[in-house]
Amino acid sequence: MATVNRRIIDAHHHVWDLGARPQPWIKGEALAPLARSFSAADLTAQARAAGVTGTVVVQTVCVPEETPELLALAAGSDLVAGVVGWTDLTAPDVADTIAALRERPGGDRLVGIRHQVQEEPDPSWLLRPDVRRGLSAVAAAGLVYDLVVTPGQLAAAADAAARLTGLTFVLDHLGKPPIATGELEPWGADLRRLAALPNTVAKLSGLVTEAAPGNWRTEDLRPCADIALDAFGPRRLMFGSDWPVCTLRADYTSVLGIADRLTESLGPGEKDAVFHRNALRVYGLTDFGPPG
Template sequence: MIIDAHQHFWDPARADYPWMNAPELAPIRRAFGPADLAPLLKANGIDASIVVQCRSALEETEEFLRIAHVTPSVIGVVGWVDLTDGGLGDTLDRLLVAPGGNKLVGIRHQVHDESDADWLLREDVQRGLTAMFARDLAYDFLVRTRELPAAIATAQAFPQARFVLDHAAKPPIADGGSAEWSERIAALAACGNVWCKISGLATEAKWDDWDAERLFPFVAHAAACFGEDRLIYGSDWPVCLLAGSYGEIKGALDACLAKLGPVVREKAFGTNAKAAYRVAMG
């Protein structure tokens, strides 16, 4: 089974997405749902997907669980909850028994949008993470280079928990990369409880001037750091459409992974997502 471990659904006509207001994001400022994704999965040989939160709203998590409940191809939901809420445990328990709750596999917050680079280390946030991990959920790090030290400290504070680094921490590909990014994700990878998604890389490059060859050094570095068992494929659809079609994005990452060998490629396209999120693969 081949899994797209990072995709989104949204409808700007029904909800507010503050990050989507930038003029350059106009091409994706429309509704994208399961019916839009289904033919793309089929055309690209993808068997299943994991839908990931887009906004800080419990209502979205509840909606994604309802979608997952009636959409067999959606095998996991990485939702949003308020990690600072003292009653988080009760909220999680309610979500887990709701229709589709068995597909809640993880939680994410848009940490890189917080003004505080150490937001993850706040006492109330750490308390929320404790409640989440007590229910065997994974946590997705949505961070850039700036927030990686806090992510490292958090992974070290919860050695028995499972973490997934989204988009390889968004390396500055358009600027040619940075030593700071390279060193910090290597330090995060040294925490053996963190997986890395090589998703969203094309949109960190110049949208109209990129190819697999330009992405490869970043994929290769992530692979060198995390190893064959902790590298995960994700499309980041529909955000990826800013840089290329679903097929172009999948093809570029497939080419990068193929250069790293068949074992790395095979595990990144399914096995590792199953381990990180503990999803059923049929």
């Protein structure tokens, strides 16, 4: 693997305990390897060996119990620097709920909110008045909003970001480009439209699982990464492993190496931005320093 900057922030990973609650999205033979519990301890050794100094753990299910658990996890961790949690954006008391989360153990590490928009049948869900009011509450709280959307929802995401200029929108997994088919339009055009807005950032994450199963190569991912680099630039892209979902295609170290190769055209300062500084700035993270 080529060497990335020694200080690395993994801006996107998950944990879950099937003993605590099910993960309804894990269904079918293709996702069967994920049908077990994955803890922060499972990740730590791999992350430390790769030079990762901090991570952002991201919600997986839209239930109120998960976010307090992730905050408590972060409170006891010297690796998990930030939590992107969930709250019901359509609830009248969304601002109070966010404030209450911040009073919990680890509440100082709440950095963002996410909803599983990709599961919403309405492609314009983000533009609903009640959702926009909730997003305004996220902005007022000084948090960012992570976008997990499908390509068909990117246009609505761009419209939402254009209307809510005081909120930073972070696009997860580059909007799940259709890498397996290679038909990159209209995804590419919609991504560029989103990237044209100054309050948007994207994660170089989740690409390996969009590739076709079997004999895929890093070069299959490069066209999408190149479009994102051109559209957002290295100052608005962040590395994320999407562990453990990434393990469907590649292990942690391999995913980091793939991201390194996809950004090989960047200079040292630009690489440091993608793999470290951007996450610190966008999420307001505490930098835990180099691993011991």
